[in-house]
Amino acid sequence: MTEANTYNKPLPVPSPETEAFWEGCKRHELLIPRCDKCGSHWFPPSILCPECLSTEWQWVKASGKGKVFAFGVYHRVYHQGFKEEVPYTVAVVELEEGPRMVSNVTGIPPTDVKVDMPVEVYFDDVTPEATLYKFKPA
Amino acid sequence: MTTNLSGKYAIVGVGQSAIGQVGGVSSTNLLAIAMKNAIEDAGLTNKDIDGLVSRGTDEIYCHHQKMGELMGMNVSYSNSLDSGGASQIMAIMLACQAIETGLCNTVVCGYGRDTWSRTRSPRSKMAVDMVSQSQLGLEFGPEFGILGAPVDYAFALSRHQALYGTTKEQLGHIAVTLRKHASKNPLAQMQTPITMDDYANARWIVEPLNLLDCSLLSDGAGAVVVTTAERAKDLKQPPAYILGFGSHNNLRGWYHNDHMTNTAAIQSSQAAYRMAGLGPKDIDTAQLYDCFTYMLMAELEDYGFCKKGEGGPFVASGALDLDGEIPTNTSGGQLSEAHVEGMLQILEGARQLRHQYPIERQVPNAEVALISGHGGRTVCHSTLILGRQPS
Numbered sequence: 001m002t003e004a005n006t007y008n009k010p011l012p013v014p015s016p017e018t019e020a021f022w023e024g025c026k027r028h029e030l031l032i033p034r035c036d037k038c039g040s041h042w043f044p045p046s047i048l049c050p051e052c053l054s055t056e057w058q059w060v061k062a063s064g065k066g067k068v069f070a071f072g073v074y075h076r077v078y079h080q081g082f083k084e085e086v087p088y089t090v091a092v093v094e095l096e097e098g099p100r101m102v103s104n105v106t107g108i109p110p111t112d113v114k115v116d117m118p119v120e121v122y123f124d125d126v127t128p129e130a131t132l133y134k135f136k137p138a
Numbered sequence: 139m140t141t142n143l144s145g146k147y148a149i150v151g152v153g154q155s156a157i158g159q160v161g162g163v164s165s166t167n168l169l170a171i172a173m174k175n176a177i178e179d180a181g182l183t184n185k186d187i188d189g190l191v192s193r194g195t196d197e198i199y200c201h202h203q204k205m206g207e208l209m210g211m212n213v214s215y216s217n218s219l220d221s222g223g224a225s226q227i228m229a230i231m232l233a234c235q236a237i238e239t240g241l242c243n244t245v246v247c248g249y250g251r252d253t254w255s256r257t258r259s260p261r262s263k264m265a266v267d268m269v270s271q272s273q274l275g276l277e278f279g280p281e282f283g284i285l286g287a288p289v290d291y292a293f294a295l296s297r298h299q300a301l302y303g304t305t306k307e308q309l310g311h312i313a314v315t316l317r318k319h320a321s322k323n324p325l326a327q328m329q330t331p332i333t334m335d336d337y338a339n340a341r342w343i344v345e346p347l348n349l350l351d352c353s354l355l356s357d358g359a360g361a362v363v364v365t366t367a368e369r370a371k372d373l374k375q376p377p378a379y380i381l382g383f384g385s386h387n388n389l390r391g392w393y394h395n396d397h398m399t400n401t402a403a404i405q406s407s408q409a410a411y412r413m414a415g416l417g418p419k420d421i422d423t424a425q426l427y428d429c430f431t432y433m434l435m436a437e438l439e440d441y442g443f444c445k446k447g448e449g450g451p452f453v454a455s456g457a458l459d460l461d462g463e464i465p466t467n468t469s470g471g472q473l474s475e476a477h478v479e480g481m482l483q484i485l486e487g488a489r490q491l492r493h494q495y496p497i498e499r500q501v502p503n504a505e506v507a508l509i510s511g512h513g514g515r516t517v518c519h520s521t522l523i524l525g526r527q528p529s
């Protein structure tokens with residue numbers, strides 16, 4: 001946990017469709033939508049299933065297990081909040097339920113990260129109001 | 139019913155503004171200069187133009203209206219586009235469709251930007267290494283430090299490397315070859331040749347992309363005039379006939395399916411080849427959208443100039459040289475000439491077909507040029523095939 005008054009990185013700006021997702025993160029649950037009609041999962045959350053356009057769906061708790069689909073390592077500082085973080089690893093993670101989401105991969109030197117490497121979610125309570133989902137090697 | 143428009147329309151005028159580190163002129167006014175130059179190149183005046191399709195920096199509302207105001211034009215057809223770097227070829231496609239359906243006869247199309255002025259010039263108000271507020275007010279990106287344009291292509295390259303063993307050294311050949319082309323272009327933003335050592339020592343931006351994998355921050359504009367092949371015969375310049383065009387947009391996103399490594403260029407190129415009745419073997423020069431070295435390499439595969447996965451060895455073989463298998467981005471591209479979102483590639487394709495370049499810049503016997511556009515949220519793609527002859 002980083003103290004709120006020193007946390008100087010951007011915070012997520014939820015939309016009406018993603019508020020429940022970020023609330024889930026605060027409870028350390030990774031919630032994703034699952035379609036009642038066709039069973040597919042998707043991300044980011046939205047009002048209907050992009051596969052079959054059904055508006056009948058539920059939030060389900062993802063296992064949090066997945067693999068690195070693609071990654072990159074930031075060396076350039078685009079935002080002063082990350083000045084002390086470079087080099088840091090960002091990735092597209094594919095969850096075992098199917099959807100892909102961007103995040104950080106931590107707990108491993110950037111040079112050791114590999115495509116298809118298994119990872120699992122953890123939660124970083126960056127401020128009292130915001131919790132981020134991140135991944136570490138599984 | 140299908141109507142084949144191949145060879146029915148032509149680019150009859152091309153023009154550009156000053157490009158590179160220009161400063162002191164806004165993007166719409168740079169584009170006005172480019173449009174004036176294109177119209178005059180065709181031997182026409184603003185009174186001869188009855189269509190306008192444009193794009194500029196994305197915050198300008200109703201961009202085509204602003205351009206008409208600057209150009210003193212009321213027109214029967216105009217519009218502005220919103221597909222990033224794919225828009226500039228889409229503008230030409232729209233021009234052909236508008237003329238075909240009787241909406242207008244002679245259309246000016248173009249794009250202008252002032253990115254260097256905004257981000258790097260001494261007068262810039264934006265601090266270097268900062269990103270815009272609009273990019274920060276989002277989720278699923280900025281909170282993880284995912285900012286700026288290079289990251290999506292870094293993701294894609296990481297996958298291409300894992301799937302096909304593509305090396306950084308291979309990509310270096312793209313940067314070095316395009317700089318060599320730019321060194322013969324007196325208007326290019328970067329004319330000093332670079333070596334493979336320079337490439338290997340360039341600082342990382344978002345690994346696996348380094349500074350020399352990234353296109354330039356430029357000011358500049360380009361424009362073309364499109365009209366019927368019939369009318370083109372009476373105009374000043376040898377026409378570049380529009381033999382084929384196509385587009386494809388993977389709207390579900392860059393992270394979906396295998397879109398990063400099998401890009402929308404696959405379907406876009408097939409549509410354009412089909413319309414033109416041509417294939418990759420018939421193309422004499424390619425002007426490909428090179429926002430990053432990776433994208434150019436992926437397009438070489440997706441356009442069928444080499445097999446999927448073999449882009450690395452292909453570029454390392456010297457294929458992009460003026461006397462190579464497919465002379466590519468012969469004015470230096472966005473990596474070295476200037477990044478005007480694909481507009482300068484359209485001009486270079488048309489100019490190569492005029493055979494007016496000095497010998498050190500001319501693709502020998504260039505009869506057919508292929509041009510690509512790519513952008514939006516990295517998923518919109520467009521293709522244009524031009525010919526020295528209408529068929």
Ligand SMILES: [Zn+2]
Binds near residue numbers: 038054
């Ligand atoms: Zn469904």
